[in-house]
Amino acid sequence: xxxxxxxxxxxxxxxxxxxxxxxxxxxxxxxxxxxxxxxxxxxxxxxxxxxxxxxxxxxxxxxxxxxxxxxxxxxxxxxxxxxxxxxxxxxxxxxxxxxxxxxxxxxxxxxxxxxxxxxxxxxxxxxxxxxxxxxxx
Amino acid sequence: xxxxxxxxxxxxxxxxxxxxxxxxxxxxxxxxxxxxxxxxxxxxxxxxxxxxxxxxxxxxxxxxxxxxxxxxxxxxxxxxxxxxxxxxxxxxxxxxxxxxxxxxxxxxxxxxxxxxxxxxxxxxxxxxxxxxxxxxxxxxxxxxxxxxxxxxxxxxxxxxxxxxxxxxxxxxxxxxxxxxxxxxxxxxxxxxxxxxxxxxxxxxxxxxxxxxxxxxxxxxxxxxxxxxxxxxxxxxxxxxxxxxx
Amino acid sequence: xxxxxxxxxxxxxxxxxxxxxxxxxxxxxxxxxxxxxxxxxxxxxxxxxxxxxxxxxxxxxxxxxxxxxxxxxxxxxxxxxxxxxxxxxxxxxxxxxxxxxxxxxxxxxxxxxxxxxxxxxxxxxxxxxxxx
Numbered sequence: 351x352x353x354x355x356x357x358x359x360x361x362x363x364x365x366x367x368x369x370x371x372x373x374x375x376x377x378x379x380x381x382x383x384x385x386x387x388x389x390x391x392x393x394x395x396x397x398x399x400x401x402x403x404x405x406x407x408x409x410x411x412x413x414x415x416x417x418x419x420x421x422x423x424x425x426x427x428x429x430x431x432x433x434x435x436x437x438x439x440x441x442x443x444x445x446x447x448x449x450x451x452x453x454x455x456x457x458x459x460x461x462x463x464x465x466x467x468x469x470x471x472x473x474x475x476x477x478x479x480x481x482x483x484x485x486x487x
Numbered sequence: 488x489x490x491x492x493x494x495x496x497x498x499x500x501x502x503x504x505x506x507x508x509x510x511x512x513x514x515x516x517x518x519x520x521x522x523x524x525x526x527x528x529x530x531x532x533x534x535x536x537x538x539x540x541x542x543x544x545x546x547x548x549x550x551x552x553x554x555x556x557x558x559x560x561x562x563x564x565x566x567x568x569x570x571x572x573x574x575x576x577x578x579x580x581x582x583x584x585x586x587x588x589x590x591x592x593x594x595x596x597x598x599x600x601x602x603x604x605x606x607x608x609x610x611x612x613x614x615x616x617x618x619x620x621x622x623x624x625x626x627x628x629x630x631x632x633x634x635x636x637x638x639x640x641x642x643x644x645x646x647x648x649x650x651x652x653x654x655x656x657x658x659x660x661x662x663x664x665x666x667x668x669x670x671x672x673x674x675x676x677x678x679x680x681x682x683x684x685x686x687x688x689x690x691x692x693x694x695x696x697x698x699x700x701x702x703x704x705x706x707x708x709x710x711x712x713x714x715x716x717x718x719x720x721x722x723x724x725x726x727x728x729x730x731x732x
Numbered sequence: 733x734x735x736x737x738x739x740x741x742x743x744x745x746x747x748x749x750x751x752x753x754x755x756x757x758x759x760x761x762x763x764x765x766x767x768x769x770x771x772x773x774x775x776x777x778x779x780x781x782x783x784x785x786x787x788x789x790x791x792x793x794x795x796x797x798x799x800x801x802x803x804x805x806x807x808x809x810x811x812x813x814x815x816x817x818x819x820x821x822x823x824x825x826x827x828x829x830x831x832x833x834x835x836x837x838x839x840x841x842x843x844x845x846x847x848x849x850x851x852x853x854x855x856x857x858x859x860x861x862x863x864x
Contacts, residue, residue, distance in 0.1 A: 364501035365585035365593050370651040372827050377558065381648065384696045385825065391818035394761060397769055398808050399847075402854060404785065405804065408795060409858030412788045419777040419786075427773025434769055438762040444695060445759075448714035455626065475767040482771045485784035485794060603741070652824060653832070685743035691751055694821045721752050724745065 390437040397430040442467040490516040492568055493575035494526050496538060499586050507586060509577065510535075516568055523563040523576060524552055527590075540590035547704060550640030554590055555579040560645035560702050581645040583654075597641050600657055603683045604665035609676025621673040634667035634712050636705040643699035643709050655688040659699035659709035662690055666712040669719075681720070690717045750817055750841055757814025764807050795859035804855055809848040816844040 375381040404417055446464030450457060491513055499507035512530045524542055531538050542552040545564045552563040557577050568576065584592035614621065643659035650656045665684050669677045684690055693713045700710040776783030785791050794800050820840040823831035830836055 365587050366499055366501070366507055367585055368583055368651070370583070370648070370827075374648055374651065375825065378698075380698055380701065381696065384694075384698075385822070388694070388818050388822045388825065391815040391822070394765060395812065395815045395819075397773065398765070398811065401768070401772070402808055402851060405795065405858055406854045408785075408788070408792055409854075412792075415788050417777075417785055424774055424777050427769050427777070431766060431769045431774065434761075434766045437758075438766055441758050441762040444714070447711045448718050450715055457629075471763045471766075474763045478764065479767045479771050482768070482776075482784050483781050485790050486776075486782035486787050648825065652827070653829070681743055682741035685748065686741050687744035687747050689744070691744060691747035694825070717751060718755075720743075721748055721755075724743075724748060725752070 387436065387440045390433040393430045393433040394437065397427070397434075438471060442471060490572065492516040492526065492572050494523075494530065495575050495577045496527070496530070496590060497579045497586070498538070498589055501588055507580075509579075511575070516572055519567075519569050521568045523554075523556055523561075523566040523568065523578060526568060526576070527563060527578070538590075539588045548638060550638035553581055553640045553642045553645065555582055555645065560642040562640060562642070562704050565704060581641060583645055583647070583651040584641070594641060596654065597639075597644060597658070597660070600661040601639065601664065604657075604661050604668075604680055605676055606661075606664040606668060608668065608671065608674050609679055610673075611675045623672055627672040630672070631667045631670035634663045634670070634707055634709075637664055637667070637703075637707045637709075638705055640704065642702045642704065643707075646698040646702040648696055648698070649692055649694060653688070653692060656692045657683065657686075657689045659693075659713065660707075662693075662716055663707050663709040663712035666716050669716075681723075684716060685720050690720065693717070746837070750813070750837070753810075753813035753841075753844075754817035755814075757811045757817075760806060761811035761814055765811065768807070792859050793862075795855075796862040798861050798863070801855045801861070805848075805851055809844075809851045812844040812847045813841070816840040 371377075375385045400418070407417075408415055443464055445467045446460040449460075449463050451463070452458065492515075494512045494514060495509045496512065497507045498504075498510045512526075512534055514526060514529050514534065518525075522545075524545055527538065527540055527542070531540075540552070540554070540563075542564065543549040544551070547562055547565045550562075553560060554563050555561075555578070556563065556566050557571065560581055563578070578590065580586050580590045580592045584594065584596070587593050637660055639660060641660065644650050647656070647659055650658050662684065665680045668674045669680060690713050693710075695710060695714060697710045700708045703709060771781065771783055772785055775781045776786055784794060795804075817840070820831050820836060823836075831840075
């Protein structure tokens with residue numbers, strides 16, 4: 351049974367309104383790991399701000415310059431690295447879903463695209479890691 | 488000793504109840520091929536004729552029988568009792584939708600959203616009848632085929648926490664179907680669909696949880712459709728002369 | 733979908749832009765950050781390798797290089813647009829619908845802009861630009 355165009359269907363009486371439970375993201379493993387993925391932004395932001403502070407302090411002269419080296423800082427970096435790796439792995443894997451290109455008329459398989467992203471990550475890491483260490487010799 | 492199984496189904500009478508509750512039914516589990524829909528039909532036929540729910544084809548193509556089964560949105564015609572037995576099976580109406588009665592939800596919001604993306608071939612210029620049919624290569628069909636598999640079952644909306652938190656969100660199926668038509672070589676309506684897709688409650692609300700694609704019974708991968716739409720829409724504005732689909 | 737919203741569809745260019753920045757920042761963060769944390773945050777402080785930021789003279793020399801300054805600007809500032817977007821939506825997911833509002837967008841993306849400006853200022857004032 352269809353109504354004439356432009357006429358709203360009569361409102362249903364007393365439908366039970368749904369509301370999202372506050373703990374929705376604890377209820378399912380997949381939701382939890384999604385929230386974890388989103389959360390990675392925070393430790394990474396803090397670590398980058400630390401780096402910015404270190405750069406600023408370098409401008410204060412050699413006498414005062416003492417980059418962090420404490421065990422606590424290393425522990426903090428380990429935690430941040432864990433979150434950073436989780437961010438990188440999830441983000442670059444999902445890039446394979448989002449990027450769709452055609453080569454010679456055929457769509458490039460997403461596995462190849464993901465591989466290229468991880469390849470880029472590996473190349474950049476090796477290059478920068480090398481630079482950071484080489485200039486420190 | 489014949490096997491039995493417990494079905495706990497949501498009951499809600501809008502004229503009598505303030506809120507939904509679960510009612511337990513203990514039924515024979517006579518055949519290993521029984522699905523949850525069979526259980527509901529048995530309950531309605533032999534135990535409690537007042538139980539209300541939607542179903543039709545019972546073979547996973549009509550999209551009518553979507554419900555929450557132990558907290559996961561599934562087609563009841565495709566959920567085998569043997570996968571849950573001997574534990575009770577909890578059957579509830581699809582999450583994120585208003586409940587009309589028992590296991591029946593109000594799907595008007597989804598229907599509105601579906602219509603808003605114009606899920607049909609839009610032509611600026613019809614080809615003359617004498618020219619014959621639109622010709623499409625297999626490769627052109629492959630471009631959109633996956634997204635055309637949608638049976639409008641709304642499991643993706645039930646799975647999507649963004650939709651659950653914000654009912655204004657356009658949602659996975661609508662966006663996947665918009666993309667299906669945007670990618671169809673016969674279609675000339677991408678620009679028409681743009682205002683709906685690219686509005687604030689359109690693709691941008693999606694945070695790529697990905698649960699929609701996990702629950703889709705037809706492998707549509709709406710999450711992929713949405714992310715690709717985000718990228719294509721952005722490119723459309725960033726590169727004004729390139730990458731128009 | 734309300735009748736009003738049905739009639740008022742238009743592309744939300746601001747959302748498009750912030751999503752674009754989120755995507756760019758995400759790539760930069762994913763590709764560049766881990767090695768910096770590993771080398772500067774763990775291997776260097778533990779003394780397992782020599783890292784440039786622990787040798788003052790070389791470090792300050794590098795900081796004067798404009799290419800290095802540009803790299804550091806990209807490394808530090810661009811990911812903050814990614815972080816701003818993610819944290820804003822994290823709040824939405826945690827049940828704070830106000831995080832979707834325009835004032836919230838101003839706060840979060842404004843913070844990323846602020847970090848960018850501060851980073852530019854730090855990079856320009858810490859070591860004079862030299863091509864040495």
